[in-house]
Amino acid sequence: MPYDISHKLVIGIASSALFDLSESDAVFKTRGEQSYRAFQREHEHETLPKGVAFPFIKRLLTLNEAFPEVEPIEVILFSRNDPDTGQRVFNTISDYHLNITRGVFMGGKSPHIYLDAFDTALFLSANNEDVKQAIESGHAAGTVLQSTIPEDDESFELRVAFDFDGVIADDSAEQIYQKDKNLDDFQRSESAKALVPHHPGPLREFFIKLSLLQRLEHEKRIADPNYKQCIRTAIITARNAPSNERVVTTLRSWDVMTDETFFLGGIEKSRILDVFKPHIFFDDQLTHLEPSSGFIPSVHIPFGQINRT
Numbered sequence: 421m422p423y424d425i426s427h428k429l430v431i432g433i434a435s436s437a438l439f440d441l442s443e444s445d446a447v448f449k450t451r452g453e454q455s456y457r458a459f460q461r462e463h464e465h466e467t468l469p470k471g472v473a474f475p476f477i478k479r480l481l482t483l484n485e486a487f488p489e490v491e492p493i494e495v496i497l498f499s500r501n502d503p504d505t506g507q508r509v510f511n512t513i514s515d516y517h518l519n520i521t522r523g524v525f526m527g528g529k530s531p532h533i534y535l536d537a538f539d540t541a542l543f544l545s546a547n548n549e550d551v552k553q554a555i556e557s558g559h560a561a562g563t564v565l566q567s568t569i570p571e572d573d574e575s576f577e578l579r580v581a582f583d584f585d586g587v588i589a590d591d592s593a594e595q596i597y598q599k600d601k602n603l604d605d606f607q608r609s610e611s612a613k614a615l616v617p618h619h620p621g622p623l624r625e626f627f628i629k630l631s632l633l634q635r636l637e638h639e640k641r642i643a644d645p646n647y648k649q650c651i652r653t654a655i656i657t658a659r660n661a662p663s664n665e666r667v668v669t670t671l672r673s674w675d676v677m678t679d680e681t682f683f684l685g686g687i688e689k690s691r692i693l694d695v696f697k698p699h700i701f702f703d704d705q706l707t708h709l710e711p712s713s714g715f716i717p718s719v720h721i722p723f724g725q726i727n728r729t
Contacts, residue, residue: 425539428494429629432535433477433520434545435499435509437564440469441546444508460505468512472564472717473544476700479578481519483633483650486640492633496538497523498531500547535559542626544719555723560622562702562719565709569717576650579698580630582678584657584667586704586723588627589618593666594704610663617673618666622723623702624674627653631676653678656692656701658708660685690716 435441444463448456477495484491497513499506503525513520524531524538532554535543543554543561554561585594593613597606630651637649655678659667664683671677682692690712693701697716703709704721712718 425494427490428492428539429480429626429633430494430496430538430540431477431480432496432498432531432538432540432543433473434531434543434547434550435497435501435506436546437471437473437544438477438497439471439474439509439512441471457505460508464508465511466508467515468508470516470569472546472567472569473700473719474516474569475717476578476580477520478516478518479576479650479699482576482578484519486647486650487636492636494522494538495520496540498534498543498545499523499525500528500531500550501525502527532557532559532561535561541629542623548722552722555622555721560624560626562623562721565713565718565720567713567717568715576648577652578650579652579654579696581654581656581693581696581698581701582623582627583703583705583708583721584655584659585621587621587623587702587721588655589621589624589667589670591621591704591723592619593663607663610659610666614662614665615669616666617670622721628674628676652680654680654682654692654696654698656682656689656696657684658686658689659683 444456444459447459480493481495483493497509497520499509506525510523524534530550530553532543532550535554541560543559544564545551546564548563551561551563582588585591593606593610596609597603630653634651637651641647641649657667660683688711689708693712693716700717700719702719702721704723706720709718709720
C-alpha cells in the first residue's frame with residue numbers, strides 16, 4: 421500500500437536551512453569538492469549545529485505526536501548533496517530525534533524540480549538561487565536569513581508570523597505603491613477594491629493548511645479541555661485603514677482567520693516581532709526583515725522582486 425502524502429502538510433527543507441553548514445561550506449569553497457567529501461566523511465558522526473529553521477521544524481513535527489492517528493506533518497529533506505556526503509545530515513537528524521525519514525539528494529543540482537512530486541506546500545533553503553528557481557516554477561519557497569537561533573523552552577507552542585502582500589496574497593496592490601511610492605494612490609485603489617479578494621500569494625496554501633491544523637487542534641481541545649493548542653499565527657502588515665478592509669475580505673473568502681493581526685501603517689515591524697517572538701517570520705521585503713532578522717528566524721519570499729524583473 422503506497423504511503424499517502426496528499427492530505428498532509430508537506431515541508432521541503434534544505435539541510436542549509438535546518439542546520440548550520442558554515443564550516444563544511446567553507447571547506448567546499450576554499451578547498452574544493454574532494455576535500456569537502458573527505459571532510460564530511462571524517463566528521464560524519466559529529467552533530468551539526470542547529471540552523472535558522474530548526475525551531476520551526478522541531479515544533480511543527482510535534483503535531484504528529486498530538487495527532488498520531490493521521491500524523492498531519494511530513495518534512496522531507498531536499499539536498500544538493502549526494503547520499504554519501506549527505507549522510508552526516510541524516511545522522512544529525514537522528515541525533516536531534518527529528519521525525520524526518522525521507523530525502524531527495526541531487527548530486528549538485530537544484531532540487532526544485534521535484535517539489536511537485538511530493539505535494540510540497542513550502543520549501544525552505546539558505547540557497548537563494550534554489551529558492552528563486554522554485555518561486556519562478558510556481559512553488560512556495562523562501563530563503564532563510566542568517567540569525568541567532570532562539571533558545572528552546574519547554575513549551576510546544578509554534579508561533580508563525582506572515583506579512584500579507586507578496587506572501588499570503590499576491591503583490592498586485594504592492595506594485596501600485598512601488599510604481600510611484602505614492603501611498604494615497606495605494607489607499608484609493610485598495611478602498612475601491614475593498615470587497616474584491618486578492619489573488620493568492622506564494623504562501624497561501626501553506627497558510628491555509630496551518631489554519632486547517634488549527635481547526636483540528638480546536639476540535640481536540642473541545643474533546644479534551646486539558647489539550648493546549650500548539651499553533652499560533654499572526655499577520656503583520658504595513659497596511660492600515662482603509663486598506664485593511666481588503667485583507668479582511670480576502671481572509672473571509674478563503675474561510676481562514678489568524679490569532680493576531682497587526683495593521684501597522686509604517687510602524688516598525690520589529691516592535692511587534694520582539695513581543696510575538698515567532699519561530700519563523702515570512703516577508704517579501706528585505707527592508708522589513710533586516711531590522712529583526714538578527715534575533716528573529718526570518719525568511720525572505722522573493723515573489724514580488726521576481727514578478728517585477
